[in-house]
Amino acid sequence: MQDGNAVVPPLKKLSEPILSPSKEGFDSKNIYNPAVIKERGTIVMLYRAESKNDNITGRIGLALSEDGVHFIKHPEPVIEPEYSWEKKGVEDPRVVKVGKTYYMTYTGYDGKTAKLCLATSKNLVEWKKRGVLFDEFPFPKNGTPNWTKSGAILPEKLKKGEFKGKYIMYFGDSNIWLAYSDDLINWEFIEEPVLTPRKDKFDNILVEPGPPAFMMDFGIVLIYNSAGLENGVRKYKAGIAVFDKENPTKLIARSEKPILEPTYEWEIKGWVDNVVFIEGLVEHEGRIYLYYGGADRYIGIAYWE
Template sequence: MSTSEPIQFHFQKLRRPVLSPSQRGFDSKNTYNPAVVKRRGTFVMLYRAEAEGEKITGRIGLALSDDGVNFVKHPEPVMEPEYGWEKVGVEDPRVVKVGDTYYMTYTGYDGNVARLCMATSKNLLNWKKHGVLFDEFPFEKNGKANWTKSGAILAEKMKSGPFKGRYIMYFGDSNVWLAHSKDLLHWEYEEQPVLTPRGYLVEPGPAPMMTDEGILLIHNEAFGEVGSLVYTVQAALFDLDDPRRLLWRTEKPLLQPEFEWEKRGWVNNVVFAEAMVEHEGRFYLYYGGADRYVGLALSGTPGGLP
C-alpha cells in the first residue's frame, strides 16, 4: 500500500448546522446522517429523523434547497418502519441514481439486529422497499449474527477486472466488505474485509467515486474506547481493476469534531459523512454532527477533488 498521498483534500466546514431538529413532530429530537442528491438543480436531502418521547430510532425525512445550504423540510417523513426487520427504525440512508431510478441503501433495525436494506424510487418521495440484502452474514457484531449496515454503491459498472460489468458496494460498520451485483437489487458479498479499523470501527460514507488514481471511498472511523469514542471522516483509495485491493488511506482525518454541536448531542464527538455532491466546481460533503444535526463542509477550491 502506497504511503504517498495521491489526492489532496481541503475541506472547510460551515460553522453552523444546515439542518437541526424541529420544535415538534417526527424530527423533534434528532436530524442527522443524510443522503443528498441533486435533482433538476435542486438539492434533495433525505435524513434520519427521531422524535422526542419515542423509541423509534429512525424515520426518513426530506428537505429541499436551491443552494445546498438553506433547506426547507417536507412536513411528513417519506419512509417509516413497516416490517418486522425494521420495526424499530429505518436509518442512515445513502442514495445513488442509475438510469432513471434512485437506489437507497438504509439500515433496518428490529431492536436487536441491524440489517442492510434496499429501496428504490423514481422521484425521491415515494419509495418501494425491496427488503434485506443479506439474509445471512457470517460476521458477528456484539455477539449478534447477520448484522449488516452502511452500504455505499458505486453508481457505474466496473470496466475491467474480476467484477467487470457488475456494480460494487462497500458495506459494513465494524470492518468494510465488498459486495457485487448485476442489477443493484441482488448482491453477493466477498468474505474477507477490504478495509479494517485502525481504531474501534470503520464504516463507509458517501457513494464511492471513480478517479484516475483509483476508486475513492470517503468513510468514517471511530477511535478510542466505548463510552469515549471519537468519530472522524477519512478516505481510502482502491484499485480500479480490483476494488478489493486497498492502495492508500488517509493518515489524518478529513473532518473531526470541533464545534460544540459536533461534540455535544445525542452521541458526543461525532462527525459522520454519508453524502457528497458536486456543485459549481466544488464538492459539498454532508455529515451528521453528534447524531443530532446535519453539517456541511466544502472543498477548499473549485475542482478540489478529481
C-alpha cells in the first residue's frame, strides 16, 4: 500500500466461474457484476444479466447460496427497465442493509447516458425505485454530460468530522467522487474527486468503486476497480484505497499493485476482454469472499482466508 504500512494478503481465486449464462432467458448472453449480501446465513446475490434475445444492457437477477460458492438462480429478473432514464438497461448493482431496509445503487442507461439510481427493498425481491440520484453532474464522460455510475455506500453514519452524523458514498467511473446524505435517499456530491487514475500504474485510465465501502480501525476501506493500458492493451484490475475516518475525502493509503487481475481464459476472453470487476463482498464461514465479473460474461470468486 502507498502512504501506509498496511499489508494486503494475496487473494486466492477459484479457477472456474461460479455462474455462467443460462441457455435461454434474461441471462442467456452475459451474467456479471454481482452485488451480494448475507441474510440469515444465506448469501443473496443480485447480478447484472443480458439476454441474447434483445439488446437490453442489463436486468437484475437473483441467486441464493448456502455455502457462498454454489448458487441457485431465481427464474425471473427482480428489476427490469421501466423509466425513460433506464429504458436500455439497469446495470451493476451494489447493496447495503441499514436498519430493516436494503438500499441498492445501480446504473440506469437510456442508450446515451448512464445515471446513478437508487432502489429500496424490505425483502431483496420487491424493489421500490427512487430515481436518479444526480440529475445534473458537471463532469462529462467522453463528452456525455450528467454521466454518473457506481455508488458504493458506507452503511453507517460517520461519528466525527465534517460529515458527522451523515452517510457517505463513493461513486463515479472515471474519477471517484464523494457524496453524502442524511437519509440514504437524497444525496449531495463534492465536486473535487477523491481518487483519480495514476499515470504510470495499473489504474492509469480510470478508477471506479467496487463493493460497498466498510469501516476498519485504521480507516474507511474502498476496494476499487480500474482500467489501465498495458503494452497497448486495456485491462481491468482491482485495487484498495483507504480514507480517513474523520475526513472521508482524504486518501491515506492506496495499492501500489493490483489485488486482482485477469489471469484465466474466462477473464481474458468474453464480451469485453481482460476484465475482472468486483462488486460484491461478504464474510462467510471464515473467509472474505469477493464476487466479480469476468470478461463481462461470467461471475467468479476471489477470497481471503
